[in-house]
Amino acid sequence: MCSFQFFFVWCNNKQQLLFSVFIANMSFASLPRSKKVALTTLGVVAAGGAGLALMLHQSVKASELELHPPHYPWSHAGPLSSLDHASVRRGYQVYKQVCAACHSMEYLAFRNLVGVSHTEAEIKAIAEEFEVVDGPDESGEMFTRPGKLSDYFPKPYPNAEAARAANNGALPPDLSYIVNARHGGEDYVFSLLTGYCDPPAGVSVREGLYYNPYFPGQAIAMAPPIYNEVLEFDDGTPATMSQVAKDVCTFLRWAAEPEHDQRKRMGLKLLLGSAILFPLIYYMKRHRWTVLKSRKIAYRPPK
Incomplete structure (x- = not known):
């Protein structure tokens, strides 16, 4: 037995109107036989379609043979945790000395690092x-100059x-937003960097490619970029x-989300402010405004 009742109520301080748009007391047992059969068939078809879609989704995932990265306990993963700025500084050193030979970060300027991992000097x-390369100068020629902030x-x-020609x-x-552009974020990048291994038996990798189970297709053109030492x-x-x-x-997490620490700091301020504001709003609504809202004003003309 199921009962459905729908009401739309509109009230203001002058009048109250109650509109009953649809009131229906409906029982499955009271329906005609044809409607029962139609509803039962619809339910069976919907359940079968959902099950088939789930099976197809699982089969596609299984055929991809893609190893999903595990979740690592990052120090900045908590709702109130900030980035490790010493790690950001070391990470820029890794990018500069290792990654920058092939990967660009065209959306990041030197000035963005000031106050985050390095001083202005x-x-x-x-x-x-x-x-x-800058210019043109007064004679219309391009010239080179030292970089600036x-x-x-x-x-x-x-x-x-040119990048494709140099990398077969x-x-x-580009690594500016790579952790946001890949499923798994920094978990995926960490697993990719440390997941190089020999291919399993029966799996052959074309010459010039390397086996990495975390990369879609398992064959990646990038050679293992990092190793011990x-x-x-600079900090030892x-x-x-x-x-x-x-x-x-x-x-890379900081590069993709420079406002990471500020966003969480503002969220904490919002929670603290809400803890004070919401009880005050509840008190005003419950004990002040309701008295005025429920007050009845009657006009009695003089006799």
């Missing part, structure tokens, strides 16, 4: 290490065709493979 010195990170290749036809993706961190942190991968993933 440090970033000025880093930017001046690069030669930037307003410049974006230099690209390793002048265009996409593969185009290295691939570089030396041991550069193990997992440490290097963790730091560069933290840097």
Whole structure:
């Protein structure tokens, strides 16, 4: 037995109107036989279609043979956790010395690092290490100059065709928003960087490709980019493979979401403000406004 009742109520301080749009007391047992058969058939078809769609979805996932990355306990993953800025600094060093040879970060400027991982003087010195093509000058010629804070990170290749030609036809993706562009975020990037291994028995990888179970298709054109002691961190942190991968993933998370810490800080302020504001609003509504709202004003003309 099921009962459905729908009401639309509209009230203001002058009048109250009650509109009953649809009132229906409906029981499945009281329906005619033809309607019972139609509803039963519709339910069976809907359930069968949902089951078939689920089975097809699972079969497609199984045929892809894609290994999903595990979830790692990142220090910034909590609702009130901030980024590890020392790790961001080390991650930029990994990008500069390892990743920048092939991957660009065209949406990130040197000035974005000021106050996050480096001081202004440090970033000025880093930017001046690069030669930037600028111009034209007064004679209409292009010229090179040392980089400055307003410049974006230099690209390793002048265009996409040159990048493909240098990497056997593969185009290295831009890393500015890579953790947001890949399912799994930094979990995927960490697993990809540390997941290189020999292919299992019966699996052959074409020459020039490398086996990585976390990459879609398992055959990736990028050679293993990191290994133990691939570089030396300026702060003396041991550069193990997992440490290097963790730091560069933290840097890439910051690059994709520079407002990460500010967003969580504003969220905490909103929660604290709501804890004070909501009880006050409830008190005003329950004990002040309802008295005025329910007050009846009657006009009695003089006799």
